[in-house]
Amino acid sequence: NAGVTQTPKFRILKIGQSMTLQCTQDMNHNYMYWYRQDPGMGLKLIYYSVGAGITDKGEVPNGYNVSRSTTEDFPLRLELAAPSQTSVYFCASSYSSGQGDYGAFFGQGTRLTVV
Amino acid sequence: AQSVAQPEDQVNVAEGNPLTVKCTYSVSGNPYLFWYVQYPNRGLQFLLKYITGDNLVKGSYGFEAEFNKSQTSFHLKKPSALVSDSALYFCAVRDPPGRRALTFGSGTRLQVQP
Numbered sequence A: 001n002a003g004v005t006q007t008p009k010f011r012i013l014k015i016g017q018s019m020t021l022q023c024t025q026d027m028n029h030n031y032m033y034w035y036r037q038d039p040g041m042g043l044k045l046i047y048y049s050v051g052a053g054i055t056d057k058g059e060v061p062n063g064y065n066v067s068r069s070t071t072e073d074f075p076l077r078l079e080l081a082a083p084s085q086t087s088v089y090f091c092a093s094s095y096s097s098g099q100g101d102y103g104a105f106f107g108q109g110t111r112l113t114v115v
Numbered sequence B: 001a002q003s004v005a006q007p008e009d010q011v012n013v014a015e016g017n018p019l020t021v022k023c024t025y026s027v028s029g030n031p032y033l034f035w036y037v038q039y040p041n042r043g044l045q046f047l048l049k050y051i052t053g054d055n056l057v058k059g060s061y062g063f064e065a066e067f068n069k070s071q072t073s074f075h076l077k078k079p080s081a082l083v084s085d086s087a088l089y090f091c092a093v094r095d096p097p098g099r100r101a102l103t104f105g106s107g108t109r110l111q112v113q114p
Helices: none
Strands: A004-007 A010-013 A019-025 A031-037 A043-051 A054-057 A064-066 A076-078 A087-094 A110-114 B003-005 B010-014 B019-021 B024-026 B033-038 B044-050 B056-058 B064-068 B073-078 B087-094 B102-104 B108-113
Touching: A004 A087, A019 A031, A019 A087, A019 A110, A043 A064, A043 B102, B003 B087, B003 B102, B010 B019, B019 B108, B024 B073, B033 B064, B033 B073, B044 B056, B044 B064, B044 B073, B073 B087
Parallel strands: A010 A110, B010 B108
Antiparallel strands: A004 A019, A019 A076, A031 A043, A031 A087, A043 A054, A064 A076, A087 A110, B003 B024, B019 B073, B033 B044, B033 B087, B056 B064, B064 B073, B087 B102, B087 B108
16 A cells, blocks of 8 residues: 655745645545644644545644545645745545544655745 | 643663653543654654553554553653664644544654664
8 A cells, every 4th residue: 555645755936836735545544634844843734634525724724725526635735835834744644533543644745945 | 722742852862771752741531642753754653542441552663652641641661772763753642523633742852872
């Protein structure tokens, strides 16, 4: 299994440009998440989805948009890139609860720099 | 709101010595707690979890964690550290039912010296 796959791994954007970070998972997980990781700040939740067609905001959604047209895919859109969006972005997915709960499975991350 | 705190930015330990990485939590209701490890330029990897049951939980790579309800702590431990354990460690708590996201601590960098 590939697990959670993110593309691209690295990207440099100019201020005002837009881009889409791709995320796909092959584990048939209902729940998917986007986090950003800033140095010394841990991970902050940007958006999440509980299933195809359903998305909602996390703690830091401003400047981002998401869609969930299929169970597998959960792209993150940056419309007008700003230097404050320089970060490492992680996509994650989860399914089970209770004893089968492994928290979440993470992709390898996208390192984004806005200049 | 739920939260976890990792009071140490960095922990240094000599190879072969026991290690402890600290985590305290604040939740309403029963906590679902997790530890993850992150190696350079990699995503987070699951180490272990506490859902219910024994207060000492065992996980991957010889790590274990002790859940202490009275102290609201969930410290990560290993009896004998390896240089290869050097990484960034995150404690996390599961959100209440519905969102099921994880709320993370700020992370602790573990440095194991040869």
